[in-house]
Amino acid sequence: MRLKSIQFFVLIVFTMVGVSNCILNSDFTDDITPDASTSICSSYKTLLIFKSMAAFDGTDAVNAGPKNNVWAIYSDGTGKKALTTLTNTDAYMGAPSQQTDQITYSSKRAFDLSDSELANSNFNVWVTDYSGVTHTAYTNYTTAGVYARVEDIDPNGLYISIRSTAAFDGSDTANAGTTSNIWLINSDGSGAFALTQMTVGANIQSFFNHNSTQLVFRSNNTIDLANTTSTQWNIWKIDVDGTSRQALTTYGTATSTSQGKFFSSGTKIGYHTYAAFDGSDANNAGSKRNIWTMNSDGTGKLAITQNTTATSNRSSLSNNGEKVYFYSQMALNGTDTNSGVVNIWSANADGTSKAPLTNLTNATADKFAELPYSKIAYQSNRALDGTDALNTNSTYNIWIMDLDGTNHTPITSYTATNAHAYYNMRFGQTICAD
Numbered sequence: 144m145r146l147k148s149i150q151f152f153v154l155i156v157f158t159m160v161g162v163s164n165c166i167l168n169s170d171f172t173d174d175i176t177p178d179a180s181t182s183i184c185s186s187y188k189t190l191l192i193f194k195s196m197a198a199f200d201g202t203d204a205v206n207a208g209p210k211n212n213v214w215a216i217y218s219d220g221t222g223k224k225a226l227t228t229l230t231n232t233d234a235y236m237g238a239p240s241q242q243t244d245q246i247t248y249s250s251k252r253a254f255d256l257s258d259s260e261l262a263n264s265n266f267n268v269w270v271t272d273y274s275g276v277t278h279t280a281y282t283n284y285t286t287a288g289v290y291a292r293v294e295d296i297d298p299n300g301l302y303i304s305i306r307s308t309a310a311f312d313g314s315d316t317a318n319a320g321t322t323s324n325i326w327l328i329n330s331d332g333s334g335a336f337a338l339t340q341m342t343v344g345a346n347i348q349s350f351f352n353h354n355s356t357q358l359v360f361r362s363n364n365t366i367d368l369a370n371t372t373s374t375q376w377n378i379w380k381i382d383v384d385g386t387s388r389q390a391l392t393t394y395g396t397a398t399s400t401s402q403g404k405f406f407s408s409g410t411k412i413g414y415h416t417y418a419a420f421d422g423s424d425a426n427n428a429g430s431k432r433n434i435w436t437m438n439s440d441g442t443g444k445l446a447i448t449q450n451t452t453a454t455s456n457r458s459s460l461s462n463n464g465e466k467v468y469f470y471s472q473m474a475l476n477g478t479d480t481n482s483g484v485v486n487i488w489s490a491n492a493d494g495t496s497k498a499p500l501t502n503l504t505n506a507t508a509d510k511f512a513e514l515p516y517s518k519i520a521y522q523s524n525r526a527l528d529g530t531d532a533l534n535t536n537s538t539y540n541i542w543i544m545d546l547d548g549t550n551h552t553p554i555t556s557y558t559a560t561n562a563h564a565y566y567n568m569r570f571g572q573t574i575c576a577d
Contacts, residue, residue: 238296501525
């Protein structure tokens with residue numbers, strides 16, 4: 144085990160004092176000037192990360208590649224900037240820290256920081272910050288078939304989880320099966336090790352719990368922990384030291400169980416599955432994806448949506464624990480009808496009182512996250528005037544709304560073909576906007 148002991152001490156301190164998921168950092172002055180005359184902040188803003196092929200000067204055009212790059216913007220629409228400026232290879236949005244302005248991302252870029260791609264197109268894990276000046280490679284894979292991609296940063300800023308096909312000794316070679324496994328790296332780039340060490344199947348989609356002690360992930364390995372492959376995917380849990388690996392769902396027939404994610408309280412996990420609503424190991428009648436929750440130990444499974452016609456996807460629990468958010472193709476009246484349009488929804492934590500927070504019939508709204516201070520960020524290709532119409536060229540932008548689905552405001556305003564702003568459902572540091 145190579146995680147630094149000082150980080151476990153920090154984690155204990157964070158837990159004892161009840162550190163929240165955001166740091167109000169008055170020293171963060173890239174685009175704000177805190178009011179020194181008052182110690183009370185009247186408004187806040189949160190750093191959001193997105194990917195885009197937009198021109199680097201911020202105009203409504205695409206870059207010369209065009210290539211995807213990592214961008215940052217604050218939730219009030221200020222401070223938009225391209226953190227990477229590549230035109231010959233892509234940089235994909237990763238995960239920002241909620242404790243500092245550290246931002247991780249995945250890219251095939253060359254290690255000399257030139258605008259070129261590695262010879263074998265290896266994804267590696269990179270780290271920068273809001274300034275976008277310094278870029279550091281946390282992995283250095285160059286061998287064909289070996290890659291590392293960012294998945295999550297824990298809420299307390301201690302660890303980065305990645306998926307990688309690398310050999311378990313950390314060398315620049317693939318493991319015996321070129322299998323994706325979950326790895327952990329300290330936030331300073333040290334102590335990389337493989338939490339799962341499988342050579343068949345795949346282990347992906349890892350997310351931390353609220354106190355940085357566990358992750359959930361998706362795996363198609365068999366639930367007996369043997370190095371064999373199941374016919375179906377299940378949700379697993381593992382401690383950050385690699386122990387206590389446990390299958391929280393045990394489907395052998397029900398298909399496509401994925402996107403397991405701890406809710407902010409740490410006591411619940413949201414996920415989606417095609418499983419039957421009675422909990423049996425079978426698909427529901429329409430073989431449609433639905434939103435489920437369960438306790439963090441795998442008990443108490445509950446189907447929040449029970450649709451056999453409309454598909455629902457990706458859930459999160461509200462900060463106060465009272466609502467489940469998700470996006471779905473359900474008809475806006477809540478009936479089990481496939482509207483053909485994706486909207487963002489809320490429901491009570493017991494699945495009752497489902498309500499659309501966006502009410503689109505032409506455009507799409509999905510990929511969202513609840514931010515501190517009662518806002519939700521999401522991506523949509525809706526018209527920039529907020530009407531129920533497609534944006535010019537169906538271009539996606541980042542939007543902000545209130546928790547009740549009111550006051551929809553775009554904070555990017557692209558209309559050019561392929562100049563999409565795609566939100567990554569993870570938010571970074573919250574600072575004072577005064």
